[in-house]
Amino acid sequence: MTDNSDMIDFVRARLAEEEQIAQAAGGDSWRCPADVPGEVHDRSGAIAFSVRHLGFDQHIAFQDPAYTRRRIETNRVLLNEYAEVADKDTDRPDHDFPSGRAVGLGFAVRQMAAEHASHPDYRARWLPRFIQ
Numbered sequence: 582m583t584d585n586s587d588m589i590d591f592v593r594a595r596l597a598e599e600e601q602i603a604q605a606a607g608g609d610s611w612r613c614p615a616d617v618p619g620e621v622h623d624r625s626g627a628i629a630f631s632v633r634h635l636g637f638d639q640h641i642a643f644q645d646p647a648y649t650r651r652r653i654e655t656n657r658v659l660l661n662e663y664a665e666v667a668d669k670d671t672d673r674p675d676h677d678f679p680s681g682r683a684v685g686l687g688f689a690v691r692q693m694a695a696e697h698a699s700h701p702d703y704r705a706r707w708l709p710r711f712i713q
Contacts, residue, residue, distance in 0.1 A: 583662075
């Protein structure tokens with residue numbers, strides 16, 4: 582395990598939680614039919630939500646479970662790439678490609694972790710670094 586393994590585990594756990602929520606919501610794509618403003622329908626055409634204020638319907642439909650699950654999968658690819666080189670993501674990296682890759686991927690993973698900064702398990706030391 583690397584010094585960054587706890588951050589990797591933290592992000593993996595948040596992705597798993599989000600995936601469970603999306604799956605519990607049906608896992609399907611949602612849409613807003615033009616003929617019924619304010620309604621969000623699931624894949625079968627059933628009304629998933631009916632909201633009539635401030636464009637909530639479009640936002641909810643955009644964040645449908647299918648989209649969320651696709652985003653989670655792409656984040657997992659990035660996270661797995663980082664896990665391979667996380668031990669090279671240090672405050673004083675070497676000046677070579679693997680270290681540069683680790684720092685770059687580490688920055689992205691730190692941003693992913695920061696999305697959950699209000700979670701009680703989040704650690705301030707995971708804040709993205711800016712190295713020159």
